[in-house]
Amino acid sequence: xxxxxxxxxxxxxxxxxxxxxxxxxxxxxxxxxxxxxxxxxxxxxxxxxxxxxxxxxxxxxxxxxxxxxxxxxxxxxxxxxxxxxxxxxxxxxxxxxxxxxxxxxxxxxxxxxxxxxxxxxxxxxxxxxxxxxxxxxxxxxxxxxxxxxxxxxxxxxxxxxxxxxxxxxxxxxxxxxxxxxxxxxxxxxxxxxxxxxxxxxxxxxxxxxxxxxxxxxxxxxxxxxxxxxxxxxxxxxxxxxxxxxxxxxxxxxxxxxxxxxxxxxxxxx
Amino acid sequence: xxxxxxxxxxxxxxxxxxxxxxxxxxxxxxxxxxxxxxxxxxxxxxxxxxxxxxxxxxxxxxxxxxxxxxxxxxxxxxxxxxxxxxxxxxxxxxxxxxxxxxxxxxxxxxxxxxxxxxxxxxxxxxxxxxxxxxxxxxxxxxxxxxxxxxxxxxxxxxxxxxxxxxxxxxxxxxxxxxxxxxxxxxxxxxxxxxxxxxx
Numbered sequence: 001x002x003x004x005x006x007x008x009x010x011x012x013x014x015x016x017x018x019x020x021x022x023x024x025x026x027x028x029x030x031x032x033x034x035x036x037x038x039x040x041x042x043x044x045x046x047x048x049x050x051x052x053x054x055x056x057x058x059x060x061x062x063x064x065x066x067x068x069x070x071x072x073x074x075x076x077x078x079x080x081x082x083x084x085x086x087x088x089x090x091x092x093x094x095x096x097x098x099x100x101x102x103x104x105x106x107x108x109x110x111x112x113x114x115x116x117x118x119x120x121x122x123x124x125x126x127x128x129x130x131x132x133x134x135x136x137x138x139x140x141x142x143x144x145x146x147x148x149x150x151x152x153x154x155x156x157x158x159x160x161x162x163x164x165x166x167x168x169x170x171x172x173x174x175x176x177x178x179x180x181x182x183x184x185x186x187x188x189x190x191x192x193x194x195x196x197x198x199x200x201x202x203x204x205x206x207x208x209x210x211x212x213x214x215x216x217x218x219x220x221x222x223x224x225x226x227x228x229x230x231x232x233x234x235x236x237x238x239x240x241x242x243x244x245x246x247x248x249x250x251x252x253x254x255x256x257x258x259x260x261x262x263x264x265x266x267x268x269x
Numbered sequence: 270x271x272x273x274x275x276x277x278x279x280x281x282x283x284x285x286x287x288x289x290x291x292x293x294x295x296x297x298x299x300x301x302x303x304x305x306x307x308x309x310x311x312x313x314x315x316x317x318x319x320x321x322x323x324x325x326x327x328x329x330x331x332x333x334x335x336x337x338x339x340x341x342x343x344x345x346x347x348x349x350x351x352x353x354x355x356x357x358x359x360x361x362x363x364x365x366x367x368x369x370x371x372x373x374x375x376x377x378x379x380x381x382x383x384x385x386x387x388x389x390x391x392x393x394x395x396x397x398x399x400x401x402x403x404x405x406x407x408x409x410x411x412x413x414x415x416x417x418x419x420x421x422x423x424x425x426x427x428x429x430x431x432x433x434x435x436x437x438x439x440x441x442x443x444x445x446x447x448x449x450x451x452x453x454x455x456x457x458x459x460x461x462x463x464x465x466x467x468x
Contacts, residue, residue, distance in 0.1 A: 090303055090311070091300075091303070094296065094299060094300060094303075094315075097296070097318070098296055101292060101322070104329075106322050106325055106326045106329065106466065107326070107465065107466060107467065109322055110319060110322045110323070110326070113315055113318055113319050113322065114319070116299075116315055117312065117315045117316070117319070120303065120308055120311050120312045120315060121312065123308055124308045124309065124312065127308065265309070266309060267309025267310065267312075267313070
């Protein structure tokens with residue numbers, strides 16, 4: 001009999017035993033680590049007087065002991081100054097743009113102009129927010145919801161948001177300037193959306209007027225009323241009323257806004 | 270021939286100085302309006318200045334493009350810079366040569382295609398198609414997507430090369446060419462300098 005195959009078999013089984021033994025050793029090591037960690041936790045808990053969560057920790061200990069200890073050492077942020085939300089300085093950015101332009105730094109000049117644009121749009125937004133009524137149909141304005149958004153890009157435009165609230169009745173107002181949505185609503189109004197009006201009592205939207213401005217009013221059982229009024233060439237004001245009793249109440253609420261004043265502030269004709 | 274060059278150079282200089290004048294005029298108007306509290310007019314003037322700058326940037330980029338691609342001369346009369354304030358930014362067009370081997374170069378700032386191209390470039394196993402119609406190459410150090418198109422009628426091969434530079438996109442399209450040729454020609458375009466201009 002050739003002894004070579006026999007030797008190979010013996011070597012193979014020894015190798016298998018070796019790997020099994022390694023696996024066994026690894027398991028023993030892991031168990032020992034867990035036991036040591038548990039003992040350490042117990043000691044710490046005794047010192048700190050915290051005994052509440054030892055039971056739950058032991059269950060998850062085997063799978064997440066290493067990650068648990070690393071996340072425990074990572075500090076959590078307890079507060080900071082946040083970001084400064086002051087709008088960019090328009091005058092400074094115009095000066096920067098001029099200086100960059102003179103030295104043919106067109107890319108830099110464009111960046112400075114974009115910042116100046118942001119600054120101007122934020123000022124326009126804040127001016128408009130100041131001109132809006134403090135209360136509408138008995139609902140008070142929610143200061144923390146006042147928002148002006150500008151990208152300085154032009155096509156996304158400027159949006160100004162305000163909310164009025166009392167109990168479960170709410171009126172959300174959004175004014176959009178240079179908005180891409182304008183195309184859609186103007187197309188609807190120009191093509192006589194009214195012709196599509198239904199008479200079967202399931203009419204969810206129709207044309208109407210607010211202070212002489214053509215508008216579209218919509219109603220949805222779950223979201224309430226939505227009234228959209230284009231102002232001038234590139235601006236749009238949208239009101240969303242939750243828990244308003246009727247179409248008339250919604251239009252009356254919208255009529256408390258000075259639409260002519262808004263049109264003037266937005267530079268619309 | 271020399272006279273034509275001098276005339277077109279003079280024309281370019283005059284037009285760029287006219288845009289410089291527009292920029293200064295709009296800057297003065299923006300300042301006056303802003304100082305007097307007329308924010309809407311200030312905004313309009315700034316928008317105009319951005320348009321002026323876009324046009325100037327476009328013209329400067331045109332100057333960076335080579336006057337020849339291999340033996341193909343530039344068709345100056347087809348040079349075009351279009352500004353589309355905000356949405357698509359500046360669109361530049363230049364072409365070289367005539368007949369069935371023409372080179373088209375287009376540069377679009379704020380291109381909406383850039384994000385999808387960048388996503389493609391970050392996935393090499395997707396960008397390099399198995400059938401050999403699409404692959405990633407480097408032009409002046411910038412990763413670019415090269416696409417092969419075979420005309421079913423003439424059986425001639427054309428290529429389109431797209432190089433995203435920040436938010437801008439440089440597209441080179443050549444009909445009836447080889448991969449080596451389009452890559453060589455594309456490498457004559459100073460991508461790094463263009464990237465700086467459109468930053």
